[in-house]
Amino acid sequence: MLFTPIKPMLLHMGNNEEINDNPEWIYDIKWDGWRILLHKQGERIEAFTRHGNNVTAKFPELQEVGRSIQSHTAIIDCEGVVLRNGVSVFDDFAFRGRLSNTSKIQQATLTHPATFIAFDVLGTNKPHTNKPLVERKEILLSIIEPSNSLLITPSVTGNGNNIFQLTKDKGMEGIVGKRSNSTYKTNHRSHNWLKYKHFKVIDTVILGYKENPFTMLVGKQLSNGKCKPLANVEFGFKPEEKTAFREIAKQIVTKVERDMTWLEPRLCCKVQYLEKTNTGSLRIVSFKGFNFDKVPEAIN
Structure with a gap:
């Protein structure tokens, strides 16, 4: 699984009128960028899109990302974004994804700095996909030292309507609701994971x-x-x-x-x-x- 393309677990669209404040649900901010899977072993780190494309060369920031991951080995599910005043701007990250010229990529690390926002972990020195989400979140917190290039998405248990309103007020894309006991199933779209967007x-x-x-x-x-x-x-x-x-x-x-x-x-x-x-x-x-x-x- 390590350093090979993985098709991540996907979400269904939720009904905004049915956001659940049940404590059995965990809510994350939904960031607007590219779904990225980070693979790390020792000093080696690579990034793959949800479609399996290796985009490591496009993001020199990954060297700092690697240092932020305290585990020797890890596969981390995240969203690659460019943040402007705390809000992700899809076009700016897509611009980074289109670059192939080395000097332009290096310049873009200053004008369009990439941040990878982690929300799940598939494994470290052993697989974690069969563990419930609440445990995987704890593992994620224990292995990441946040930096400018790698952050952990804020999560709340229950109170989905509150965080949904907060993201609306801040002009963000929306939120993601996940059952706290959900396991991680690759190449699967689950009703245990729902996205709620501000249209x-x-x-x-x-x-x-x-x-x-x-x-x-x-x-x-x-x-x-x-x-x-x-x-x-x-x-x-x-x-x-x-x-x-x-x-x-x-x-x-x-x-x-x-x-x-x-x-x-x-x-x-x-x-x-x-x-x-x-x-x-x-x-x-x-x-x-x-x-x-x-x-x-x-x-x-």
């Missing part, structure tokens, strides 16, 4: 659409009258909404390019999204209904 809803104008799969391109109208695309929306449509939309769209088609049908920017809809990128695009977007009372000029 936002905004009005947008529909700029065009594609079929196969059905996708709407939504955006906003700028002050100069032009439209800026914000997101491709694939999810959240009811069959009857697609049918009604196609009938309306026939009347406002401007041109068809390959698989894209462009429309006059007259029809508005609401979309739900998790966050905006640095360029203003929307991440993790779903359709939340048409807004026939809205006019494009009123969207900002």
Whole structure:
């Protein structure tokens, strides 16, 4: 298992209205970056993504990470992030992940310093995956000396609603709830691990659409009258909404390019999204209904 790709345990999406304050649940802050598995033995340390890619060379910070892990041998599950005022910024860590030039990587350790936030341990000198989460958390605390490059995520037992509100107030992604007795099952998505995210809803104008799969391109109208695309929306449509939309769209088609049908920017809809990128695009977007009372000029 050591220094070989591991598919980590994954979460299901939880219902924000059903966050459990039961003391049998442990809640962590959900950080927005890349899922990373750290492998350490002696002075050797390597980092793998959830898809099995070895990204060690991209993060010189891992040398400090290795010194922060007090155990000779360890496999630690964490989130790789770039923190800005205590909040993880997905785009900044993704920027780090795209770099391959050595000098640019070294420069980015100053402008986009990576931090690895640990939340679980799969093993040290022996496997821990069959131990309950509460015990694995204790092991994690005992083997990590926090540093600028390696932290342990804050956890609370019960009180899920309190930490959910706290992360919302701070503009964070959300929280993760896990049963305190849950074991760690690699390559498995478990209902014992649930993620709760803070989504936002905004009005947008529909700029065009594609079929196969059905996708709407939504955006906003700028002050100069032009439209800026914000997101491709694939999810959240009811069959009857697609049918009604196609009938309306026939009347406002401007041109068809390959698989894209462009429309006059007259029809508005609401979309739900998790966050905006640095360029203003929307991440993790779903359709939340048409807004026939809205006019494009009123969207900002």
